[in-house]
Amino acid sequence: xxxxxxxxxxxxxxxxxxxxxxxxxxxxxxxxxxxxxxxxxxxxxxxxxxxxxxxxxxxxxxxxxxxxxxxxxxxxxxxxxxxxxxxxxxxxxxxxxxxxxxxxxxxxxxxxxxxxxxxxxxxxxxxxxxxxxxxxxxxxxxxxxxxxxxxxxxxxxxxxxxxxxxxxxxxxxxxxxxxxxxxxxxxxxxxxxxxxxxxxxxxxxxxxxxxxxxxxxxxxxxxxxxxxxxxxxxxxxxxxxxxxxxxxxxxxxxxxxxxxxx
Numbered sequence: 001x002x003x004x005x006x007x008x009x010x011x012x013x014x015x016x017x018x019x020x021x022x023x024x025x026x027x028x029x030x031x032x033x034x035x036x037x038x039x040x041x042x043x044x045x046x047x048x049x050x051x052x053x054x055x056x057x058x059x060x061x062x063x064x065x066x067x068x069x070x071x072x073x074x075x076x077x078x079x080x081x082x083x084x085x086x087x088x089x090x091x092x093x094x095x096x097x098x099x100x101x102x103x104x105x106x107x108x109x110x111x112x113x114x115x116x117x118x119x120x121x122x123x124x125x126x127x128x129x130x131x132x133x134x135x136x137x138x139x140x141x142x143x144x145x146x147x148x149x150x151x152x153x154x155x156x157x158x159x160x161x162x163x164x165x166x167x168x169x170x171x172x173x174x175x176x177x178x179x180x181x182x183x184x185x186x187x188x189x190x191x192x193x194x195x196x197x198x199x200x201x202x203x204x205x206x207x208x209x210x211x212x213x214x215x216x217x218x219x220x221x222x223x224x225x226x227x228x229x230x231x232x233x234x235x236x237x238x239x240x241x242x243x244x245x246x247x248x249x250x251x252x253x254x255x256x257x258x259x260x261x262x
Contacts, residue, residue: 015029016133019123019129019132019133020129023120023123023124023128026119026120026123026132027066027120030066030116030119030120031063031066031067033116033239033243034062034063034066034112034116035059035062035063036232036238036239037062037112037239037240037243038058038059038062038063038112040229040230040238040239040240041108041112041220041229041240042055042058043229043230044220044221044224044226044229045101045104045224046224046226048096048101049096050094050096050097051093051094051096053093053094054090054093054094054096054097057086057087057090057093058087058105058109061082061083061086061087061109061113062083062109062112062113062116065113065116065117066116066117066120069117069120080110080113083106083109083110083113084106084110087102087105087106087109088102088106090102090105104220108220111216111247111251112247114251114254115246115247115248115250115251115254116250117254118250118251118253118254118255119132119250119254121254121257121258122135122250122253122254122257125192125257126192127190127192130189130190130191130192131190131191131192131253131257133189134182134185134186134189134191134192135206135246135249135250135253136246137181137185138178138181138182138185138203138206138207138210138249139178139206139210139245139246139249141174141177141178141180141181141182141207142174142175142177142178142206142207142208142210142211142245143174143210143214143245144174144177145170145173145174145175145176145177145178145207146166146170146171146173146174146210146211147170147174148173149169149170149172149173149174149177150165150166150167150169150170150173151170153169154167154168154169154170155167155169156168156169158170158171158211158215159215161222162215162218162219162222163214163215163218163222166211166214166215166218171208171211174207174210174211175204175207175208175211176207177207178203178204178206178207178210179200179203179204179207181203182199182200182202182203182204182206183196183199183200183203186199192257193260202253202256205252206249206252206253209248209249209252210245210246210248210249211245212248213244213245213246213247213248213249214244214245214248216244216248217229217240217241217244218244228241229241
């Protein structure tokens, strides 16, 4: 636990200035995180021997949308359609890529593309720095609330076949703490929402979807029989072990703000 807390503090100490300084710095940081995430998602398939060409294409598919979007606007159809076509072509390029691989690489690539571009979109909004921090803190509150509530009173398993340690009580504790943190945050800093009831609804939603993000990546680890995506971060595992819930909630907030701005 001590190494976990220390690592989290160091990560925040590095990321906060980057998020605050400029959209460009944030974009560069996003590119680095995406590159590491793609490496972990490829590396977890230890029984597969993907060719260098296949790995290079997967990296490009995930990084190019970040590089090409200058106005940090909404994702166009091209950023979804092109990865679908390119990844499907891998079956003809690499003999080790089968239909299951196509599904895996396509789903995780679309997930990362939407999350990373969603982060840039949020950062470029009015009060973008505060909105990104709101998303990060509410998500962290959900993870923390779920962890401590589950350890204290967790009795009923949530989805044991995916994550045997997660409980329904932990899920509820995470949602409640996420809601409380969202309300308190809104009292002092802008969240991008004019109505506090909307802030409550969004915070509670993020508390739930954070758990979905965690379960999504837990399912990947369980399917590949690994505990962590890597050992890069002491106490946390890999980058994806740390940002799984955040990736999901960046997508959720991205969609919410796109809808609100209609």
